[in-house]
Structure formats: C-alpha cells, structure tokens
Amino acid sequence: MSGSPSAEWPLWEVFVRSRRGLSHTHAGSLHAPDAEMALRNARDLYTRRSEGVSIWVVPSAEITASSPDERDPFFEPSADKPYRHPTFYAIPEGVRHL
C-alpha cells in the first residue's frame, strides 16, 4: 500500500435518506477521487442492505463546524428557556416523525 491513494484522495461525508419523507442523515465518511466516485463508493459502503433511497456526498473540507471551545456561548443560552421547546402542545395521534 505504498503511496496509498486514499492518503491523497479527499475525504467525503455521506448523507443517506432512508425513506421518502425523511431527511438525509449522516452515515459516515469515505475517500474518493471525485464526487461521482464518492457517490458510487457510498452506495457500496452504506446502502447495500436497502438502507437508502437517496445519497448526498459533500467534500469534508467544505463543512464548517462549530468549535468545541465555543460550546457554552453557542448552546448554553438555549438550555434554560423551556418555552422554546414545543412541550406545551398536545401532539395529535397519528403524527409521526415529529
């Protein structure tokens, strides 16, 4: 595996939609030389057991992530405002995926 191509190939994040009506969820990541091959690799790695009906691949380098150091200013202020949570509504029966 000298000069392994996966060391040079960019990393891609894979999002899979498991059923129509649901959103894409992060399934994992993989190496591929370009977007088309990333889609195919994703199909082989993450949807072989009928897990999906749609796949997105995104270059990992294009993702901007929040920093663990900023966690408190980012997330803490929302924790003590219970009125932001929709817990005061009765959820009608039969509504799924809410």
Add this chain to the structure above:
Amino acid sequence: MTAALALGDDALVLSHRLGEWAGHAPVLEEEVALANIALDLLGQARVLLSLAGDEDELAYLREERAFRNVQLVEQPNGDFAQTIARQLYFSTYQELLYERLARGTGPFAPLAAKAVKEVAYHRDHAEQWTLRLGDGTEESHERMRRGLDALWRFTGELFEPVEGCEVEWHTLHDAWLTRISSVLERATLTVPEGPRRGGWAAGAGRQGLHTEPFGRMLAEMQHLHRSHPGATW
C-alpha cells in the same frame, strides 16, 4: 443444461477472481466495491448452477475440463487496470446478454430480469474506472491500454452461440463493440487491434479447454471442500 453451466461458470469463476482482491485492493473503498460485485456474481452462479444440478458438487468437485466458462473470466487479475479491462469487456457483454434473456420466455428470463440491474452497476463501475485510468496520468493510461490489449484476444469467444440461449449473437456482438468503442473513445483510448477469432484468437472455454492459470485458481477454490467434505462454519 449446457447454457446454465456456461453462464453459471462465467459468474462463479469471475466472482472468485474478484474475491482474490480482498486484502489487496489499492484502497479500502475499492475493495468493498469489488467484493460487492463478486457477491452479486456468486448469487447469480448459485441460481444458474442449481438449474444444472447440485451447486456445491458443480462448484467444488468438477475437474478443470468440466468447466464451461469463457477463458476471459479465468484470466488472472493482473494490476488494477487489467482487472478493470476484464470487468469492462465482461460486464458490458453480460448486461447485453441478460437484457435479451430477460425479454425472452426461456428458463433464464426471471434470473436475467433480476440480475440485469446488478450487472448494469458492474458495467458502470468498470466504465467509470476506464474513463479515469484512460484519461488520467501517463502511467494509468499506459496500464489501462496494456490491460485492454492483453485481454482483447479473449473477447471473441463471448459471442460464440451458447446452446439453449435464444439470442441473436451477431447483434449482441455489434452492440457490444459499439459500447466498448464509445467508452474507450471517451477515455482517450483506442479499441485494440488484433485477432479475436480463428487460429490466433483464444477461446475454447465453452468446450472445456482452459488456460494454465485456471488450474491453480480451481485448486485454491476447491481445496477446502475436497479436504474436508461438507465442512461448515
């Protein structure tokens, strides 16, 4: 059944060859892709060989001369480009063949209708890599060209009529050549020259004559079952 053996052996032998990449593929992602293709082919082989007899006996207890696969699929993997060349030649052929069998009313129509979707993916995989290797670096182009050239003489045999397959073999051949030419052109490669039929071409696998590396492949494939008959885990 001649045809079930011929098509089943094609799938079984190519499946084993692709399985040999496990642990050796250039990248993990590609190893999984090749193993998936191998498993698709193994599934097809099981259905086809079961039409001809007991699948385990046929796979593990036949001698070399009793196998009816084309010589193309038994050719060693070579480098990655040569494996892709073999995949391109064979999966293009297999997709066209299964499309035709699926439209017919013969015993293979149900299997072909299901398998043609798998094979379309195998063909796409081979095409994508042919384009990238052919139109890639100087070295990848050269390796792809060598792989295509080395296997060209085994492609004539693909279109020898198989008894029991109601297919127009000459139109199958023309469609194959059109597709291969189109892919190779897009990959900045040229269709190899050289004989594919007659004395200088290879191809008597359907009659049970195989090339030298096939015996060693069979020995590896069969030794466990022959040493420990009926072994399971």
